[in-house]
Amino acid sequence: MxxxxxxxxxxxxxxxxxxxxxxxxxxxxxxxxxxxxxxxxxxxxxxxxxxxxxxxxxxxxxxxxxxxxxxxxxxxxxxxxxxxxxxxxxxxxxxxxxxxxxxxxxxxxxxxxxxxxxxxxxxxxxxxxxxxxxxxxxxxxxxxxxxxxxxxxxxxxxxxxxxxxxxxxxxxxxxxxxxxxxxxxxxxxxxxxxxxQLQSERVAPEDLLAMLDRGDAVTVVDVRSGLITEAEPVRIPGALHIELEQIGEHLHRLPRDLPLIVYCACPNDVSAVRAALKMHAAGLKHARPLRGGIDGWLAAGYRVEGLEARPS
Known part of the structure; x- marks a missing residue:
């Protein structure tokens, strides 16, 4: 050797x-x-x-x-x-x-x-x-x-x-x-x-689109980091931008008994899953990750809008 x-x-x-x-x-x-x-x-x-x-x-x-x-x-x-x-x-x-x-x-x-x-x-x-x-x-x-x-x-x-x-x-x-x-x-x-840990039930982009088109009472949460949203400043229409690390501070703003769809821009939707798990632990049992995140949504050609400032 x-x-x-x-x-x-x-x-x-x-x-x-x-x-x-x-x-x-x-x-x-x-x-x-x-x-x-x-x-x-x-x-x-x-x-x-x-x-x-x-x-x-x-x-x-x-x-x-x-x-x-x-x-x-x-x-x-x-x-x-x-x-x-x-x-x-x-x-x-x-x-x-x-x-x-x-x-x-x-x-x-x-x-x-x-x-x-x-x-x-x-x-x-x-x-x-x-x-x-x-x-x-x-x-x-x-x-x-x-x-x-x-x-x-x-x-x-x-x-x-x-x-x-x-x-x-x-x-x-x-x-x-x-x-x-x-x-x-x-x-x-x-x-x-x-x-x-990522085996939570995911929502398909087409299912979320159908919810939004029907006017269902669904809350969409964008948990991408600030760096990523600066590079790609668009969101799913009406989504709340709350970074993963700050989910705990904003749980009181989220509905407990209505659907919550969480998305990110990371492999295997890992941040969305982690956010959903945090919501489940806080009693928000209807939180589910979006399959494919913002990338899957954009790849499907669905509508987006400009990202607003992060809630304070």
Whole structure:
């Protein structure tokens, strides 16, 4: 294994970091730390490893940033399909962007889930390419540098582990494969657990349209984040805009015994489901998520109107 890392370490490092940033469930930090363990004997290798890790990270992030610019917030749906990160990370990413703004890109790689979702979200929100590259590269340098430093500090322990694996021979490869399989399996189970929470009964867009056309006493609630509504300032006619985090403050404004249809703009309607669950817990038992959210509504060609200011 030591010889393998010596011969192909930088290429392997590039491939793993790129794969992780493209959304595959492959942890890159351990390999960056292995590279850091070699810095004591070969300082130049550390410089090369830092450059390779940053370049691979920037390449993967740039691809998702461009996808976000071209396809908007909808690209996150694709990302959630190929990634094992729970869909709730999309909403968490939006909240982090709301709180920290462009500085989110500097800390993104230190936050599980946010690392992959931040670049397409930055593109979807219309962040300037120059600003994205500057702050995203700064974050990549900090992330890779921190992992290399950890590898350098624990070089003796890492060498001991490598020596033990070398003695194990082929069993070492089997052990690594088992550990990787366990990691991917845990992430998959975590995703399935998250998806099971989304099995609430949904309302189809055509059914909601029929309710509105008949003049039914139905209340529609838009729980998209402020960042998303700024990028796409339209709503389903008559919808109340109440962000998910502020649902509790506005429960008194919502009818307890009439239909409540909640929608968002996120994969698997996760924010709408979470809002509906909060309403159920507060006794609003008729709250149901809209299937497909605002994207499904727009795709069906149904009417929309300009978004009013958030209620105070």
């Amino acid at each position: 030591t010889e393998l890392l010596a011969q192909y370490g930088l290429w392997l490092l590039f491939a793993v970091v790129l794969a992780e940033q493209l959304g595959l469930p492959i942890p890159a930090v351990p390999l960056v730390m292995l590279a850091g363990a070699r810095v004591a004997d070969d300082p130049l290798y550390g410089v090369l490893a830092l450059a390779v890790a940053v370049a691979a990270s920037a390449l993967g992030d740039a691809a998702w940033y461009v996808a976000g610019r071209l396809h908007g917030h909808r690209v996150l749906r694709l990302l959630c399909r190929i990634s094992l990160s729970p869909d709730t990370c999309v909403r968490q990413s939006e909240s982090t962007f709301t709180r920290y703004g462009i500085a989110t890109l500097v800390i993104a790689k230190f936050v599980p889930g946010l690392s992959t979702l931040a670049p397409p979200l930055a593109g979807a929100l219309g962040m300037k390419p120059s600003a994205f590259m500057l702050f995203n590269t700064a974050g990549a340098v900090l992330w890779a540098g921190a992992a290399l430093l950890l590898g350098l500090l624990f070089a003796a322990q890492i060498d001991a582990v490598l020596d033990a694996l070398a003695e194990m021979g082929i069993y070492a490869a089997a052990l690594v494969a088992v550990l990787l399989a366990l990691y991917i399996g845990w992430r998959w189970l975590d995703r399935r657990r998250a998806l099971r």
